[in-house]
Each structure stands twice: as structure tokens, then as C-alpha cells.
Amino acid sequence: MNVLTEPENTILEGAQxxxxxxxxxxxxxxxxxxxxxxxxLLIGVMIAAQLMSNEGIATNFTQQNLAPSWSxxxxxxxxxxxxxxxxxxxxAISIQIGLLASSVSVVIALxxxxxxxxxxxxxxxxxxxxxxxxxxxxxxxxxxxxAVVLGGGAKGVIIGVALTHWPSLTRVIRxxxxxxxxxxxxxxxxxxxxxxxxxxxxxxLPHLLPQFFVGLILIFPHAILHEASITFLGFGLSPHxxxxxxxxxxxxxxxxxxxxxxxxxxxxxxLVIVRAFDVIGDxxxxxxxxxxxxx
Amino acid sequence: xxxxxxxIGFGYHQNSWIxxxxxxxxxxxxxxxxxxxxxxGKTTLxxxxxxxxxxxxxxxxxxxxxxxxxxxxxxxxxFQHPEKSVNPRWRIRDTVNEGWPVDRELLHRLGIEEAxxxxxxxxxxxxxxxxxxxxxxxxxxTQFIIxxxxxxxxxxxxxxxxxxxxxxxxxxxxMGMIIVxxxxxxxxxxxxxxxxxxxxxxxxxxxxxNLDLKPDGLLVSQLE
Numbered sequence: 001m002n003v004l005t006e007p008e009n010t011i012l013e014g015a016q017x018x019x020x021x022x023x024x025x026x027x028x029x030x031x032x033x034x035x036x037x038x039x040x041l042l043i044g045v046m047i048a049a050q051l052m053s054n055e056g057i058a059t060n061f062t063q064q065n066l067a068p069s070w071s072x073x074x075x076x077x078x079x080x081x082x083x084x085x086x087x088x089x090x091x092a093i094s095i096q097i098g099l100l101a102s103s104v105s106v107v108i109a110l111x112x113x114x115x116x117x118x119x120x121x122x123x124x125x126x127x128x129x130x131x132x133x134x135x136x137x138x139x140x141x142x143x144x145x146x147a148v149v150l151g152g153g154a155k156g157v158i159i160g161v162a163l164t165h166w167p168s169l170t171r172v173i174r175x176x177x178x179x180x181x182x183x184x185x186x187x188x189x190x191x192x193x194x195x196x197x198x199x200x201x202x203x204x205l206p207h208l209l210p211q212f213f214v215g216l217i218l219i220f221p222h223a224i225l226h227e228a229s230i231t232f233l234g235f236g237l238s239p240h241x242x243x244x245x246x247x248x249x250x251x252x253x254x255x256x257x258x259x260x261x262x263x264x265x266x267x268x269x270x271l272v273i274v275r276a277f278d279v280i281g282d283x284x285x286x287x288x289x290x291x292x293x294x295x
Numbered sequence: 296x297x298x299x300x301x302x303i304g305f306g307y308h309q310n311s312w313i314x315x316x317x318x319x320x321x322x323x324x325x326x327x328x329x330x331x332x333x334x335x336g337k338t339t340l341x342x343x344x345x346x347x348x349x350x351x352x353x354x355x356x357x358x359x360x361x362x363x364x365x366x367x368x369x370x371x372x373x374f375q376h377p378e379k380s381v382n383p384r385w386r387i388r389d390t391v392n393e394g395w396p397v398d399r400e401l402l403h404r405l406g407i408e409e410a411x412x413x414x415x416x417x418x419x420x421x422x423x424x425x426x427x428x429x430x431x432x433x434x435x436x437t438q439f440i441i442x443x444x445x446x447x448x449x450x451x452x453x454x455x456x457x458x459x460x461x462x463x464x465x466x467x468x469x470m471g472m473i474i475v476x477x478x479x480x481x482x483x484x485x486x487x488x489x490x491x492x493x494x495x496x497x498x499x500x501x502x503x504x505n506l507d508l509k510p511d512g513l514l515v516s517q518l519e
Contacts, residue, residue: 184379185390187347192394192431193367206384
């Protein structure tokens with residue numbers, strides 16, 4: 001139909017459509033529901049891990065190598081441990097480590113980004129050089145190096161992930177601060193007699209907060225995946241912990257024996273969790289950005 | 296009060312100049328128009344006069360002293376694009392009160408409705424936003440107002456309403472005003488003096504040429 005020649009009809013039709021499907025949610029509501037669902041999933045995993053008894057991950061030789069069934073949804077391994085319990089507990093550990101590492105990372109990014117944008121050219125040059133340096137080295141190499149130097153374990157993984165994931169967010173925050181600092185409303189504010197700190201706290205920081213949270217949530221999946229991968233490679237968490245990386249690396253030897261469930265379900269769960277964080281991060285950005293918030 | 300530019304020059308890039316050797320003065324109670332084709336540097340000159348940009352050479356003085364820009368600046372500028380002059384993350388109530396607690400009467404006279412105060416900037420039209428920007432700039436401490444195409448995006452009735460309020464206050468408080476505008480009729484009606492920036496830049500490198508108005512209010516320039 002030609003919209004130009006029959007505008008009234010089009011509008012009428014649109015109104016009717018809205019009338020008939022009045023229960024249809026708008027975009028904001030849909031995004032809120034999806035975000036809520038993902039958040040509930042993550043919190044559910046954390047709570048479930050706390051509530052589950054350690055019985056499931058105790059060695060039980062009467063139930064070795066069972067395929068997935070109703071009593072063991074993810075099957076059992078060669079020591080008779082319930083893979084479902086191990087996976088949930090492993091995910092909880094991954095989420096905790098990821099949260100800690102990405103928080104530290106984001107704080108580093110915020111401090112360095114603000115410093116680069118406000119403390120003059122020399123500081124900016126130094127920080128930009130540091131960012132380039134860290135971005136030039138592959139994540140995993142730097143991560144393994146740091147983790148090994150710190151003696152591995154949870155401490156090594158957390159510090160390693162924290163120290164390797166700040167550069168890209170630092171760049172974003174630096175650019176963001178520079179843009180706001182020279183924006184017209186900040187210049188007007190200065191003309192109104194407002195001081196440096198007032199402008200930093202009232203104009204610039206609120207502008208960075210969404211970047212901060214979105215950055216935090218988007219670094220999260222990286223942190224979890226990198227934690228899992230260096231643990232898989234043997235530089236990370238100790239084998240006693242039911243971490244996803246440990247589970248995956250252990251199960252490698254048994255895959256050839258046809259025990260596909262050992263790697264399949266934990267791997268799939270990891271992907272689901274990572275994706276959930278991704279979705280939350282993207283949706284938060286849409287909700288917080290004033291230009292798209294009311295679409 | 297006297298806002299004076301002494302032999303100022305400015306350019307955004309190292310080796311290029313937008314204008315050079317410009318001197319002009321505006322007294323309290325005087326309304327001066329700044330005209331010229333688009334792109335000739337009117338807005339830039341206005342920004343330098345208001346203190347938003349530092350002149351590369353020469354200086355801008357307020358009552359014979361360099362404007363130090365510490366504290367509330369007595370030279371306030373109203374910009375062409377109000378949506379850029381307000382923080383998109385602030386409710387308009389906070390924005391309008393940023394410089395001084397704006398009195399209700401002024402808001403009312405500018406046609407601002409009470410319901411608008413709690414809105415976000417993206418929920419207001421350009422004309423509505425501009426009224427807030429005008430109110431914000433008209434603090435009792437303001438001595439000079441520089442209006443850069445202040446009402447260009449508004450309809451005729453709103454334009455008249457805003458100009459009436461602003462001119463009334465300018466007269467009442469004996470403020471000086473510089474108007475950057477293309478609208479001949481407006482300029483003819485309200486301005487004491489017209490400075491054609493383009494003519495100045497083309498003709499001479501020295502003293503700025505003031506194009507005076509005839510006693511009957513018509514311009515002696517190409518505006519006629």
C-alpha cells in the first residue's frame with residue numbers, strides 16, 4: 001500500500017492493530033522481562049549451589065559412569081559423582097570469581113580512564129601506551145603469565161583476569177570523559193560558576209555510571225571463559241574445586257570412551273550462563289541510555 | 296559596565312585565523328546586532344566575547360579588567376541549539392536551577408508550564424527547552440547577554456513572547472546585549488547598532504566598522 005497516498009487508512013489500520021493486540025508488550029517491557037529472567041537464572045544458580053549438599057559430589061563407586069537419567073540429569077562420572085551437582089557448584093564458583101575479577105578490572109578502567117582524560121597530556125600518553133601494550137599481548141598469554149607468577153590458584157586467576165581485562169573499557173571511559181568535558185552543557189555549567197569537582201561528580205560521573213555497569217557485566221563472560229580456559233590448561237584453580245574448567249579438562253580423557261555427557265552438559269551450561277550475562281549487559285545499555293530508554 | 300574586545304584574533308587550528316584584529320565594545324543598556332553570512336565566524340566571535348573560547352591574541356575586558364571566569368560569569372550566552380546546552384541525564388528542574396534559583400514569575404512569563412519541570416530533556420521540544428535556557432541565563436548577576444540565534448527554531452508567536460520577556464528584563468536591569476541573528480526585521484526593531492562581521496573582515500584589518508542606524512531606525516548597510 002502506498003503510504004503517501006493513503007495515510008489515513010494506514011493510521012487507521014495501525015490503530016486497529018493496536019486495539020486488537022492490546023496485550024502486546026512494548027519494547028521496554030520485553031527487555032525488562034528478558035533481563036529479569038536472565039538475572040533470576042544467575043541468582044538461581046548461586047542459591048542452588050549453596051543449597052545443594054556435598055553428597056552429590058562425594059565419590060560413590062556404586063554409581064559410576066551412568067548416562068543422563070531422571071535421578072542424574074547430567075549423568076555421573078568415573079568416580080560416581082553427580083555431574084549436575086558438580087556443574088551447578090562449578091558455575092557458582094565461576095560466577096564468584098568472574099564477579100570479583102571483573103569488578104577489580106572495571107575499577108582500574110574507571111580510574112585510569114578518568115586520569116587519562118583529565119590529568120594532562122603526559123598522563124594521557126602514558127596510560128594510552130599502557131593500554132596499547134596490554135591490548136597488543138594476547139589475553140591468554142598475559143593471563144597465564146600472571147597466574148603462574150602468582151602461583152596459580154584462585155588468587156592467581158582473579159588477579160590475572162583483573163589485570164588483563166581493563167584496557168578496552170579504559171579506552172571507552174577516556175573517550176567518554178573527553179566528550180562530556182567539552183560538551184556544551186558542561187561549558188555552560190562552568191560559566192555558571194561551578195567548580196571542577198562539582199562538574200566531575202554531577203555531570204561526568206553520572207554519565208559514566210552506565211558505562212561502568214555495562215562494562216562490568218560485559219567483562220564478566222570474558223572473565224568466566226578465561227577462568228575456565230586457564231583452569232582447563234592447568235594454570236588456574238586447583239583440581240579439588242568443582243570448577244567448570246576442571247570438569248572439562250578431566251572429562252577430556254573419557255570422551256573417547258563414549259561418555260559424552262561429561263563435557264556436553266557442563267560446557268552447555270557455561271555457554272548459557274555467559275550468554276545470560278551478555279544479554280543483561282546489552283539490555284542494561286539500552287535501558288540506561290537516555291536516547292533509547294523511552295523507545 | 297562595558298564589555299570590550301581589544302584587538303582580538305582567534306582560530307581553531309594552529310595556522311588559520313577565523314578573524315584577526317577585531318576591537319569592539321558594548322555598554323550596559325545597549326543592544327547590538329552581530330550579522331554576517333553563515334560560516335563567517337559570528338558564533339565564534341560570540342563565544343570569545345562570552346569567554347567560552349580564549350582569544351589567541353588580544354584580550355576581552357569587562358570594565359577594563361580581564362574577565363577571570365572564576366565564579367558566576369556576568370557574561371552569559373544563550374546558544375542556538377538548546378538540546379546541547381542541557382544535560383540529557385538531568386531533569387529539567389535541576390538544569391534550570393543550576394546557576395541560580397530561578398523565580399517562578401520569570402518561568403511563568405516565558406510560558407513554561409509547571410508540568411514541564413519534572414520532565415527529561417528528551418521529552419521537551421526545542422522551543423520548550425530554549426525557554427529554560429533563557430531563564431537559566433537571566434540571573435540577577437548577569438550583566439551581558441549574548442544571544443546566538445536564540446529564537447531561530449521557534450514559531451513567530453513564541454519568538455515574540457520570549458523576546459518581549461528578555462528585552463523587558465534587559466531594559467529593567469540595564470544589561471548589555473549582543474544578538475547574533477539573520478532576521479532583518481528583528482534587528483531593525485530592537486537593535487541600537489549593527490556590526491556586520493563579514494564587511495569588517497573583508498574591508499579592513501583594523502578597527503571594526505560599526506554600521507549605525509539612522510534616527511528613524513533603518514539600517515545604513517546592505518540590510519536596507
